[in-house]
Amino acid sequence: MGRLVPAVTRALDILELFLEGDGSLSAPDVTRRLQLPRTTVHELLTTLAARAYLVPVPEQPGRYRLGVRTYQLGSRYAEQLDLAAEGQQVAREVAETCDETVHVAILEDTDVIYIAKVDSTHAVRMVSAAGRRLPAHCTSVGKMLLASLPEAERDARISGRELTAMTPNSMTDADALREALAAIRERGVAVEHRESNPDVSCVAAPVRNGAGRVVAALSISVPMIRWSDERESELEQLALKGAAELSTRLGHRGLG
Numbered sequence: 001m002g003r004l005v006p007a008v009t010r011a012l013d014i015l016e017l018f019l020e021g022d023g024s025l026s027a028p029d030v031t032r033r034l035q036l037p038r039t040t041v042h043e044l045l046t047t048l049a050a051r052a053y054l055v056p057v058p059e060q061p062g063r064y065r066l067g068v069r070t071y072q073l074g075s076r077y078a079e080q081l082d083l084a085a086e087g088q089q090v091a092r093e094v095a096e097t098c099d100e101t102v103h104v105a106i107l108e109d110t111d112v113i114y115i116a117k118v119d120s121t122h123a124v125r126m127v128s129a130a131g132r133r134l135p136a137h138c139t140s141v142g143k144m145l146l147a148s149l150p151e152a153e154r155d156a157r158i159s160g161r162e163l164t165a166m167t168p169n170s171m172t173d174a175d176a177l178r179e180a181l182a183a184i185r186e187r188g189v190a191v192e193h194r195e196s197n198p199d200v201s202c203v204a205a206p207v208r209n210g211a212g213r214v215v216a217a218l219s220i221s222v223p224m225i226r227w228s229d230e231r232e233s234e235l236e237q238l239a240l241k242g243a244a245e246l247s248t249r250l251g252h253r254g255l256g
Contacts, residue, residue: 010036011044015053015070019253024057024065074210074251083216086249087116087207094220094242095120098235101221104207104246107145110157112136115216122226134196137177138166140204141217144190147181148206148214154181169194189236190217194224201227203235205243210251218243 013034017025030041045064048054052069087104095102095118104116111133136142137158146154155178163172171177184190190204204219220235220242 007044010034010040011048014041014044014048015066018066024060024063026063083250084115087216087218087246088118090242090246090249091116091118091218093245094118094218094238098220098238100226100235102242103141103219103221104216105139105141105145105219106216107136107142107149108133110136110161112139112142112145112217114141122223135164135166137163138170138192138196139219140190140192140202141219143177143181143184143192144204144206144217144219145214146177147184147190166196167194167198169198171195189240191232191236197221199224201232203232203239205236205239206247207243207250208247208252210253212252212254215250216246218246 014025014030017030017033027038027041027045030036030045031038034041045054049056049064049067052067054064055067057063057065083106084104091102091104099122100120102118103114105112105114112135114132114134134142136146146157149157158174158177161174163174163177164170165172171180188206191202193201196202200221200223202219202221204217206214207216207218209215218239220239222231222235
């Protein structure tokens with residue numbers, strides 16, 4: 001590894017200060033928080049402002065906020081993100097932890113499409129594939145994604161649609177589905193018991209992009225021979241952790 005350049009490190013430290021706080025900083029703020037000489041801070045702020053990484057705050061002399069160049073870099077980074085590739089990597093990490101099948105799926109109309117999948121190493125495991133399409137209302141990922149939609153959009157996708165059954169446990173009543181989705185929104189995690197496969201139960205959690213919008217869901221699927229109430233609770237937390245990690249990779253910050 002090569003030598004780190006102190007001036008570059010300090011400039012990046014200043015930019016990273018904007019990840020917290022109210023969005024603006026003064027030279028004294030930076031001096032105090034980074035324990036740097038005032039002259040050094042002034043020179044760094046002047047340089048960052050000259051390159052449009054920072055801009056002065058109007059009507060607040062001496063204070064700076066992030067400039068357009070940081071937005072441009074962030075936008076270019078977001079353009080290069082590949083949800084399927086990032087999802088596959090996170091799914092692999094989650095599967096290594098629980099040794100169960102992990103999926104990442106997106107919503108298309110009233111179906112889910114699996115864009116990433118990592119199998120369990122167990123002899124008894126779920127048979128599925130990336131690219132497969134299933135009715136959203138029969139899956140934990142689908143219900144998580146439906147629950148995350150704005151109310152008007154969610155109702156438009158449910159109302160007047162035939163909710164076909166994949167197993168005897170599938171939910172086929174629209175009012176019952178709406179009630180289930182309301183509970184999922186409240187809990188922040190979805191569970192389905194043998195609704196898409198008579199031998200499998202699943203848990204799912206939402207994946208958000210940099211704007212905070214739910215763009216996918218991550219699920220863990222388990223054959224009933226390895227399912228229990230205790231296991232369900234463990235997997236819910238693991239799914240939430242995995243979904244949060246994937247969200248972070250997509251640029252999401254915060255809880256909402």
